[in-house]
Amino acid sequence: MSNIFDGLRVIDCSSFIAAPGAATVLSDFGADVIKIEPPGVGDAGRNLSRLPGNPKTDQSYGWLLDNRNKRGMVIDLTQPDGQAVLHRLASQADVFITNYPLAVRKKLKLGYEQLAPLNERMVYASFTGYGERGAEASKPGFDMTAYWARSGLMDGCRPDAGLPPARALTGMGDHPSALGLFGAIMVGLYQRERTGRGSEVGSSLIANGFWANGFNVQAALCGATFYARPPREQLFNALTAYYRCRDGKWLILTLLNEERHWPVLTKCLGREVLVDDPRFAKQADRFKHSHALIAELDAAFATRDRAEWRQILNAAGLVFEIVASAEDTATDQQAIDAGVLVPFENDTLMTVDSPLHVAGVAKVKPRKAPDVGQHTDEVLREAGYDAAEIARLRDGKAVA
Template sequence: MSSLSGIVVLELSRVLAGPWCGMQLADLGADVIKLEPFEGDDTRGLGPPFKDGLSAYFACCNRNKRSLAIDLRAPGARPLLEALVREADVLIENYRTGTAETLGVGYEELAAINPRLIYCSISGYGRTGPDATRPGYDYVVQAEAGLMSITGAIDGEPHKVGVAVADLATGQNATTAILAALFHRHTSGRGQRIDVSLFDTQLSWLANVGSNVLFTGEDAPRCGNEHPSIVPYQAFHARDGEFVLAVASEKLWVQTCMALDHEDWLRDARYGNNAARVTHREALCLEMDSLFLTQDVAHWLALFDAAGVPVAPINSVKQALAHPVAQARGLRIELAGVPMIGSPLNLSATPVHYQRPPPHLGEHSDEIARHYGLDPAVLRANGAIR
């Protein structure tokens, strides 16, 4: 038994935020039917790399789903679409504002067919507001919602994060909202519309940095690998490479000084507490960097591990995927020969299940049509499905 067994989700989304949400629901046991245009989700063509015609990008966010290739503009597709909507619990869409309505899959029209439907809209800037009709892409939103301005070297140019964090976080927000709406429907019997956007999500993810600006009225600096409010909490240079050190409490600061045989730092008023260390960041970190350059990374990792101070090497992606924790926690999975990163959700009574590899385009069109009592051959002849 899975957490969302019996829940049917229609995913009318592409690229990353919507599919990420759909995959999370599918991992939790929902039957996610991915409605794709005849050309397929854009990410099917984003590569290389490819494996047996499947792009790595598409594979990362589309497991456990069934694919229905359907032309929503074809009149012959309407009976199948309405049958799907009548049975569905959730619909996810990420069209540009207004497009869903032109395709006949807007909220009002579908809620009239199924008042219990939870309809989740994902967009760049929200379905309301001055930029509701603008297309939204992760890179653009990272720039516009402040993230790039605080990412990168202190004296360098702004940088995007290496993965599409605005998309991924928006997908997670959509999942959270859908689960809340399902709970509400359980008590009220009513569906509702959900509106989540990349801009809203990214702005909220500025978190403490955004809060600092609200408190002070001063803009946020770019801190590189340093932390704006904690010292020492950054990357340091050892003799043969770099490592990161996270001294996030006064207790850890004492442990750090003892491990480094620098009890004098505990008596130095410049370093007496975190606020003082932030003020005197440059002096302290110069001292620490000079010390760290005397030994290799492995030495410092062992020393701080023994002292109970959070420390880590800066691993490559390949090294991270091979990490013992990744192996022990089941984060490396394979379905039908397709390698993937597993779900981070661990539930004791209703664990996630990996049942389907990422689907080929239209792989399940026929079985879905037959389930609703429709002849796939007739639908195909009418240009409704592929």
């Protein structure tokens, strides 16, 4: 079977991570995605991996991940000729994706009201920080602010209430939000199949952040009483806590079927005596004396390295996981076997696949992200421009 989106033309007129990420998912299933960048250094997302504090390497790894498979094109959208080029591309596209600020879209003539009349079958996918209605609709937003901080996740994920709020990792909200926008695009394409007409669809960082924290947001909406998160040593349930092993590495338990798994855990730890300890006899007792039980388990886990515990707990069928570092993920054999990590085409370098699959359908072999303007002439020719027109556009710096 061919790729699902073979023949689907997508214009990615967006920047950074979330909106481009939605286009990347489409490209993984065969869509022809044309990445539009401004003149000069291109999309600012090219340089995210070079910011202080991010992992250092000579490769622009963020750009590789979020713009693989795409063809790159430079258009100066501040020029009328550049806007005309974009309008022609949009008139031939199935999907148009943008996260430009609403006022900038109007100025550059790439808003829904400007592009929709050019192509009644086009799905216009809009991504914003704070939605498109309300007093803050024009407020700039990034995943750290609109997704992580505004949603309550930043406050709720601190290790305990006495510590500063937890800072998110780069793209931690953008990548889930990319799937939200991808889903909106799928709804738009399905609607087009039924009606023959495109539409405007969208998503936002604030919507995805609230959805990610939906369990607690819904609790707040129901007027629930919240409890401050205690330090690890004082957690409410010792069997869903995390523990440091002899080598300083961590793992986390999630033993929800306690009556079955509690005796198994004590045997694995060589602490069967705990089963007969009246403080820990029943679940209610373990909850009541959770601080004491955490101290007991701390002492037990400190006797072996994490690799040993991993083997022991896996063999016993207990629900747990290592607290992996980013370096750990790069060699995760299960992630490789399950197709979570896949190689770039004709390369040994791996990348993270989009987290969706369809049985019996192979995805596109990941191709390296484009250089700035790498495919400008190629795309212009496909859009119907002849050599003289392309030369004129280049001379006027409308494209590059």
